[in-house]
Amino acid sequence: MRFTHIFVLLTVCTLLSTITLMNSNNGDTEMQFATLNSELEATPGQPSNPTPLSAEASPAKFAIEIHQPDGPPMIELKVPDSDTAEAKIACSTCHSLREPDFSNKSDVALDQFHQGLKVSHGQLACYACHNPQDMGALRGADGSRIEFRNVISLCSQCHGKIAEAFAHGAHGGMNGFWDLSRGPQLKNNCIDCHAPHAPRYPKMIVGFKPHDRFLDLKDEHATHP
Amino acid sequence: MPPTPESQNKQSLPIAENVTRRAIVKGGFATLGASAFVAAVSPLRNATQYTSPAAFLQQHYTELSAEDKVDVIARLEAETKENYGADVQIADDRPIPGTKFVYAINLSVCNGNGKCVEACHRENNHDRSTNQSYIRVIEMPQGTMDLEQGSTTYSGTVPKDGKFYLPVQCQQCDAPPCVNACPVKATWKEEDGIVVVDYNWCIGCRYCEAACPYHARRFNWKKPEIPADEINPDQSYLSNRVRPVGVVEKCTFCLHRTRRGKLPACLEACPTGARVFGNILDKNSNIRWILENKRVYILKEELGTKPAFFYYFQ
Numbered sequence: 001m002r003f004t005h006i007f008v009l010l011t012v013c014t015l016l017s018t019i020t021l022m023n024s025n026n027g028d029t030e031m032q033f034a035t036l037n038s039e040l041e042a043t044p045g046q047p048s049n050p051t052p053l054s055a056e057a058s059p060a061k062f063a064i065e066i067h068q069p070d071g072p073p074m075i076e077l078k079v080p081d082s083d084t085a086e087a088k089i090a091c092s093t094c095h096s097l098r099e100p101d102f103s104n105k106s107d108v109a110l111d112q113f114h115q116g117l118k119v120s121h122g123q124l125a126c127y128a129c130h131n132p133q134d135m136g137a138l139r140g141a142d143g144s145r146i147e148f149r150n151v152i153s154l155c156s157q158c159h160g161k162i163a164e165a166f167a168h169g170a171h172g173g174m175n176g177f178w179d180l181s182r183g184p185q186l187k188n189n190c191i192d193c194h195a196p197h198a199p200r201y202p203k204m205i206v207g208f209k210p211h212d213r214f215l216d217l218k219d220e221h222a223t224h225p
Numbered sequence: 226m227p228p229t230p231e232s233q234n235k236q237s238l239p240i241a242e243n244v245t246r247r248a249i250v251k252g253g254f255a256t257l258g259a260s261a262f263v264a265a266v267s268p269l270r271n272a273t274q275y276t277s278p279a280a281f282l283q284q285h286y287t288e289l290s291a292e293d294k295v296d297v298i299a300r301l302e303a304e305t306k307e308n309y310g311a312d313v314q315i316a317d318d319r320p321i322p323g324t325k326f327v328y329a330i331n332l333s334v335c336n337g338n339g340k341c342v343e344a345c346h347r348e349n350n351h352d353r354s355t356n357q358s359y360i361r362v363i364e365m366p367q368g369t370m371d372l373e374q375g376s377t378t379y380s381g382t383v384p385k386d387g388k389f390y391l392p393v394q395c396q397q398c399d400a401p402p403c404v405n406a407c408p409v410k411a412t413w414k415e416e417d418g419i420v421v422v423d424y425n426w427c428i429g430c431r432y433c434e435a436a437c438p439y440h441a442r443r444f445n446w447k448k449p450e451i452p453a454d455e456i457n458p459d460q461s462y463l464s465n466r467v468r469p470v471g472v473v474e475k476c477t478f479c480l481h482r483t484r485r486g487k488l489p490a491c492l493e494a495c496p497t498g499a500r501v502f503g504n505i506l507d508k509n510s511n512i513r514w515i516l517e518n519k520r521v522y523i524l525k526e527e528l529g530t531k532p533a534f535f536y537y538f539q
Contacts, residue, residue: 165539169511170331170519173498175488178510179321182486188498201497203382204336208343210356 060180067189072136072148091135100132119197129154129196155190166190285410286423286462297425298462305467310453318461318484320417326478326533327418327505327512328489329521330392333539335499337362337383337390344494345394348479349465350457352449359443359476360394360491372524392499394491395420395441395476396524396532403475406436412473418533419478421463427472434473438525442475478502505533 074088094113104110105125107117119126131139131146138146138154146154156163165171172193177183193201283289283297298315305313342358351357363375367387375391384390397418404412404420411426412433434442448470460466461481468474479489483502492500503512515521519537 162539168514168518169501169503170329170515170537171334171498171539173492173495173500175493177486178483178488178503179486185488193496193498201336203384204338204496206337206339206380206383208339208346208356208358209378209380210342210346210358210361 062177062180062182062184064174064180064185064187066152066187067192068149069151069189069191070149095135100127102127102132117197121197121199151196152190155194155196283425285426287413294462301462301466305456308448309451309456309467311456311458313456313458313460313466315460315462315466316481318464318480320415320419321484321486322416323506324417324504325506326397326483327503327516327535328397328478328533329501329512329515329535329537331499331501331539332389332391332536334497335362335390335392335495336497337364337379337388338496340494340496341392341491341500344490345476347455348457348482348490350449350451350460350467352445352447352451353455354447354450357443357449359441359474360392361440363391363393364388365391370522370524391536392491393439393441393524394534395437395478396439396530396534397476397478399531399533400529402436402438402528402530403433403442406432408432412475417484419480420475421477421480422473422475423463424466424468424472424474429471429473431473438528438530442473444473445470 072091074090077087077089102125107114107119110117127139129138131137133139134145136148138148138151140146140154141157152163152166162171166187169187172188172190174185174187176185178185284293289297294317298317301315302313305311305315339362342360342362345351345360346356346358349359361377363372363377364379364385365372365375365388367389372391372393379385379388397414397420399414399418401414401420404414408430409426409428411428412420412422414420429444431442431444434444445468449467451467456467457465459481461477461484464477464479464481479487479491483489488502489500492502501511501515503510505512505516507513515537516535519539521535521537523532523535
């Protein structure tokens with residue numbers, strides 16, 4: 001064993017509440033961002049109010065922005081014999097007229113509509129996430145309404161450990177600035193990497209490889225060409 | 226190359242004229258005579274033919290005055306324009322006070338796709354023909370942490386069953402064996418923890434490369450080839466400026482980005498979000514949270530190199 005684990009002596013759980021709130025932005029863009037704080041509200045055990053910065057850290061002038069869907073998904077309908085008229089309709093257009101069918105638990109049960117939809121996420125039923133009162137929203141474990149924009153709150157209630165890691169940058173990655181006194185940081189949403197219905201991260205193909213003489217570690221100290 | 230008076234002149238200049246450089250060739254080596262020493266240990270000493278006399282007269286980076294630095298940087302920018310046809314800006318990024326950089330990688334999430342390797346290649350103006358990069362990703366059989374059991378030659382679809390992926394680059398050790406191995410002090414550790422190389426001071430002896438237990442240093446066997454439009458013009462003297470042939474180079478945690486508050490290129494390129502970077506002195510940093518809340522691992526701990534690079538599982 002070449003790895004030995006380090007004893008972590010410090011046990012203080014630092015909270016991520018040092019991030020300043022930023023104004024949630026214009027709805028006209030495709031993308032929307034949330035502040036990290038709004039996500040923390042959904043994470044059990046996390047305070048929802050920012051605490052002051054520690055004296056030693058430089059003041060965070062910029063926010064951590066999390067990519068958000070801009071609203072509920074829509075269904076695209078192709079109008080027959082027309083190439084221009086393509087309609088996007090809201091879930092509620094049909095579902096406000098339909099009684100929720102709680103027996104539709106898996107994609108296999110769908111024979112009238114939504115055929116081809118694949119759901120493989122544990123053994124979750126549709127209404128574990130979708131809101132039977134309003135298809136334009138999601139549903140929390142306690143029956144509460146969760147907007148699609150706040151989908152991270154939905155994921156977090158079943159994946160608490162990962163959500164906590166996400167809040168501390170230890171899952172899900174980031175872009176931009178490590179130093180929030182100099183610029184903002186951007187983070188992907190859970191659903192940017194994990195399709196909610198089939199959340200397993202996709203396989204990838206290795207593209208780029210250095211062509212050095214020493215590709216194999218054993219030969220890495222071999223001499224020059 | 227037939228020795229012309231001019232080229233001999235170039236080779237011997239720094240040795241004859243630069244007392245400081247000679248003075249720091251220490252111990253047994255000094256008896257060899259500094260000039261003979263450099264000749265003996267530099268595999269590409271003929272590479273000096275590519276270097277201008279001004280380059281050889283240059284002081285060791287850490288001794289340069291502010292005005293000297295301006296001149297040196299202007300010269301290097303002009304050389305890049307001449308040799309590569311690219312307009313670049315070479316900054317002199319210094320450590321941010323109160324900063325100590327630490328890197329961590331989530332091995333549960335890394336899938337070995339290699340995007341970090343490629344991002345490093347582009348960001349740091351590496352030689353195109355060799356696809357050089359400061360990062361190697363090692364495919365490891367599950368259940369071991371023995372680097373020698375891994376391989377970097379995997380390809381195709383990842384992740385593969387029964388494997389995990391271990392990206393390795395400079396660990397920016399707090400007790401860096403490479404720094405101690407350098408006979409001319411061309412490499413040193415800065416206050417923010419980054420181990421740097423003065424490429425104009427390096428004699429290419431490769432002792433540091435051999436001393437590094439992580440295989441993290443690279444030697445420029447040839448003049449890097451990079452098309453003008455692919456050169457990253459955002460450069461720093463101690464970082465990603467185009468390196469001359471015959472010198473050793475290494476990961477600098479992208480100091481030309483990180484000392485300006487940005488995240489390293491390899492981190493931004495990672496599609497799985499496996500990489501975490503930050504200032505360990507900031508109590509509220511991500512990196513601090515990881516060290517306090519996750520079981521973290523370091524590579525080859527028994528060597529006492531004290532890496533500033535950690536690995537964790539979620």
